[in-house]
Amino acid sequence: MASPKTVFIETYGCQMNVSDSELIKAILSKEGYSFVPTEYEADIVMLNTCSVRENANQKVYSRIYEIRSRRKNNPVLVGILGCMATNFKTALLEDAKLKIDFIAGPDSYKQLPHLIQDIGGKGPKPFDVTLSEFETYSDVYPLREGGVNAWVSIMRGCNNFCTFCVVPYTRGRERSRDPHNIVDEIKQIVAQGISQVTLLGQNVNSYRHDDTDFTELMRMVSDVPGVKRIRYTSPHPKDYPRKLLNLMAERHNICKQIHIPLQAGNSRVLDKMNRTYTKEEFLELAEEMKMIMPNISLSTDIIVGFPTETAEEFEETLEVIKKVRFSQAFTFKYSPRKNTLAMKKFADDVPEEEKARRLTALVELQRPISLELNLEQVGHVQTVLIEEEGTKKSEEDFKARNEANTIVILPKGPYTKGDYIQVEITGATSSVLIAKPLYQKTEGVL
Numbered sequence: 001m002a003s004p005k006t007v008f009i010e011t012y013g014c015q016m017n018v019s020d021s022e023l024i025k026a027i028l029s030k031e032g033y034s035f036v037p038t039e040y041e042a043d044i045v046m047l048n049t050c051s052v053r054e055n056a057n058q059k060v061y062s063r064i065y066e067i068r069s070r071r072k073n074n075p076v077l078v079g080i081l082g083c084m085a086t087n088f089k090t091a092l093l094e095d096a097k098l099k100i101d102f103i104a105g106p107d108s109y110k111q112l113p114h115l116i117q118d119i120g121g122k123g124p125k126p127f128d129v130t131l132s133e134f135e136t137y138s139d140v141y142p143l144r145e146g147g148v149n150a151w152v153s154i155m156r157g158c159n160n161f162c163t164f165c166v167v168p169y170t171r172g173r174e175r176s177r178d179p180h181n182i183v184d185e186i187k188q189i190v191a192q193g194i195s196q197v198t199l200l201g202q203n204v205n206s207y208r209h210d211d212t213d214f215t216e217l218m219r220m221v222s223d224v225p226g227v228k229r230i231r232y233t234s235p236h237p238k239d240y241p242r243k244l245l246n247l248m249a250e251r252h253n254i255c256k257q258i259h260i261p262l263q264a265g266n267s268r269v270l271d272k273m274n275r276t277y278t279k280e281e282f283l284e285l286a287e288e289m290k291m292i293m294p295n296i297s298l299s300t301d302i303i304v305g306f307p308t309e310t311a312e313e314f315e316e317t318l319e320v321i322k323k324v325r326f327s328q329a330f331t332f333k334y335s336p337r338k339n340t341l342a343m344k345k346f347a348d349d350v351p352e353e354e355k356a357r358r359l360t361a362l363v364e365l366q367r368p369i370s371l372e373l374n375l376e377q378v379g380h381v382q383t384v385l386i387e388e389e390g391t392k393k394s395e396e397d398f399k400a401r402n403e404a405n406t407i408v409i410l411p412k413g414p415y416t417k418g419d420y421i422q423v424e425i426t427g428a429t430s431s432v433l434i435a436k437p438l439y440q441k442t443e444g445v446l
């Protein structure tokens, strides 16, 4: 094969991986690589992987076999990047059936051009999964393509060691980027015509760079001219800064929406998860959020069937859902992840059928709450940002999002992706709002 230069990147898992794939593109494009939309045209396929859930690993294995079979007559190089690379390390390279050509962990993407050059050499297959205490990729501006939102990574790694989570082992210790560098990147994003940014970190409220904490960083980002909507994900309930709530209430360009992971509603289970807050503290925080911003939209993540969780303890999770009334809950059945403390220390003792029962109970409780909250919006005038022309159901509709991050469907009009327009909400399901455009393009945000 001539020097391989075309790359197809497929991204799995969280938004951090989406943002990392943009970094990888920036690093490789400097070295003359170009990017193609499918594996068929590529010299190299890179799978940017996630280890958070078992099915994410399985998906990647099946995908590798699929690519190998599709490219049987025109072999392609395959590399594994991201969390699976660090979690499984050389076991991936040694798996004769997978035939992986190289692997790179989340802190080694600057090494990718060298790793690719070393493919086919005499030594072992190229890999670098070193976790760094310092790498923040501050000097690399991600290569973004299209979209109306820019994901901006403000920190990397995590120091929390929640017992179910693999992130501290696959992404290393917490490091925060220089705030001035983040602001410079956001100015460039605005200059490219993108006016919504989402600040990303495993635990954004732990952000600290010299004297700048997360609230100060949000203030700096909010001051950047042309930034119309700011979101962030995810904060941790244990140290959520109350002063951030006041800043959010003051600033019209910070969306009144918070994704705040609950994980479980019973304090003993939370302790076993090493979440370091109690059910009461979480409820108090949610109350404060609502008191300071009565129109706040809260969403959450919940794990059911964590080791030793009893049916009574799970009932407390349902209680918290009833009290907080999240707009959305992302729900998961616990499954042990390699290298995590929970896997090493606790037996996975909640039977699968019981986990499924709890998951169903949770979804059945949450759905009508989401619907009720959405129905309350009917008749309201809102500003929405048009994200896509055409939806899964109709080419004649726009898919947009309101401040609360709810999807809003409206008929197409004389506007385009990236425009903010005013709409009147006319209907709702538990997951989307339906709207009619008032056809006033707005410069203001919310």
Ligand code: SF4
Residues within 6 Å of the ligand: 158, 159, 160, 161, 162, 165, 166, 167, 168, 202, 203, 236
């Ligand atoms: S805060 Fe907990 S769940 Fe989130 S990334 Fe860190 S260890 Fe994982």
